[in-house]
Amino acid sequence: LLLCLVELFIKYCKIISYCLCLWLSGPKVCRRGVCGRGECVLTSTAPFYECKCKYPFQPPDCKRYSVCEPNPCRNGGQCVQEGNDFDCQCPEGFSGRFCHVGPNDCYVDDGESYRGNVSETDDGFDCLYWNSHFILENAADPFNSFENDDGLGPHNFCRNPDGEPRPWCFFRRGLRLFWDYCDVNKCPKPTVQPPPTTTEFETCGVAQPKKTLTRIFGGLKVSPGAIPWQVSLQQKPKNSNMKYSHVCGGVLIKSCWVLTAGHCIEQNKDMQVVMGTLSLDIHDPSTQVIQVENAIVHENYRETSEAVYNDIALLRLRGTNGVCANETQFVKTACLPSGQISDGTECTISGWGATEDSNYGSNHLLEANVLLISQTKCSEPTIYGNVLNNGMFCAGYLQGGVDSCQGDSGGPLTCKQNNTSVVYGVVSWGDQCGKKNKPGVYSRVSNFLDWINSKTRGPA
Structure with missing residues (x-):
């Protein structure tokens, strides 16, 4: 077991950034308190970390503070002291806590090309530096997934490297890591998105994901197109005006067939499946919503106090001329297995x-x-x-x-x-x-x- 762990560690260190390996294998340079009221970020040169102070705390260790001396406001902004806090009065056209966001700071399309200076979320949380040890410590390694041309680096500006609807960043609340969209404007010139193409299902089990990034603990946030066979099974009382709500998952195996669990099926319910989307609370133009025509639960389905047996069901979707779901980058079928798969896979x-x-x-x-x-x-x-x-x-x-x-x-x-x-x-x-x-x-x-x-x- 020890040998396996050593081999796994060596393999892991070969594929991730030098900073993260240093953090895993050597002494933890970003010990609690080393940066006072600031953020500890990892670097590739001695002493292998740097303190990014939360103003008005000052370098190098972020343990002393000085308000408005020196002036933190950029682009000609005036610093106004308010006790131990401050406010930047920005010249016309500039915004942000430090007047660091210019009048032309905006994003186009989904913001993948955004290289602006916004560093706050919609709710006003300060973005973490992309090389923050706190991000790496919580199982997210941006530098393992992206090259420099994706805009990530030793800064805390908002970026969109993984196909989200707009730029975002990590932030922290106490000892927990979160992410959210940023307080950045979309450029006024509208862009027209081409409609999604639809074709017959020619292959199964082959995804075409956009770039990915680890973001959620225990589970990872999925990138668009990475799991295109995943569906949401939703139900509502039969013939009611109530909204559909998510009750179970499912997997698309044919244009008109979804595989799911037998215990997910309830009688006297209207059912629909939603596919092609990642977020159930946001409208997505790639979403396909299809009514369930019939649910078939395995004839030997059985529940006991200890287990559920033959827990499998099929959903026959409603379609036209034998076509229900249309194949796109975000909607595809998974293949059925051809045999057993080895333990430990x-x-x-x-x-x-x-x-x-x-x-x-x-x-x-x-x-x-x-x-x-x-x-x-x-x-x-x-x-x-x-x-x-x-x-x-x-x-x-x-x-x-x-x-x-x-x-x-x-x-x-x-x-x-x-x-x-x-x-x-x-x-x-x-x-x-x-x-x-x-x-x-x-x-x-x-x-x-x-x-x-x-x-x-x-x-x-």
Whole structure:
């Protein structure tokens, strides 16, 4: 085990930035308090860190303060002292706390090309420096994902390196890392976005993601197009005027067929699926919303106090001439598996389920990597005992932490097989979320291939 950990550490250090490796392997230069009332950022030269002071605290250690001396206001701004605080009176056309945002500071399209000076979120939080140790410490490494031409560097200006609707940045509240969109204006000249193209589904299991960035703990925020087979199953009381609400995940396997969990299906409900979007609370032009025509739960579906058996279902979507979902960069099918996948394989789970930050789910699609756990191990008395059968398997980490959760049910566990993503599991059940020795339990799709094929036989 120790040898494996050493090999993993060496591999990890080869693929991430020098600063992060230094932080992992050497003494922690950014110890608490070393930068007083400031932010500790990592550098590649001795002493391997630098303090970025929160004004009016002053360099080098951000432990003493001086208001308006020297003048922090830029572009001719006047510093007005208010006790131990200050305010910058900016000349016309300039804005920001330090008058550092010019009159032409704006972004076009989604802001991927933005190289301006805004460094505050919509709610007024100061952006962290991209090389802040606090970002790296919380499992996000911007420099591992992007080159310099994406605008990231040793600064705290807002950027959009991963296809968000507009520029954003990290910020912190206490000991927790967050991100949000920035208080930056869109340039007045309108841009016309081309409509999404639609074609027949020619392939399955091949995503075309935009750039990615680790941003959410336990789960990672998904980039556009990275999991194009993920759908949100939504329900409302039958024939009511109430709004649809997300209840489960699902995975698109054909234009008119979605695979999900049997326990997600409720009688006397209207159902629809939403696909092609990452955020359930934001309108996205790439979204496709399709009504569910029929739900088919496995005939041997059964719930007990200990487990859920044959927990699988199919949703027949409503379409025209055998076409329901249209293939785009953001909507694709996942392949069905061709056989068993080895224990220990790293696979991906995704969903809008509960997180450590929200008991009611995330509005943004999250993903996480989990390991397939052997049936023998998962059937040990301290884990799940003898309740498992061949239609189920476990995946996750026995030490806990990363897991599927409420709201993820029915969503996909996908693994790479012949360089394509296959839906090897469907989120089924578990003992709480992320609990030690209680990994998530998934319906083993390979055991239900005959059933799936018999129900979906046809071109759609």
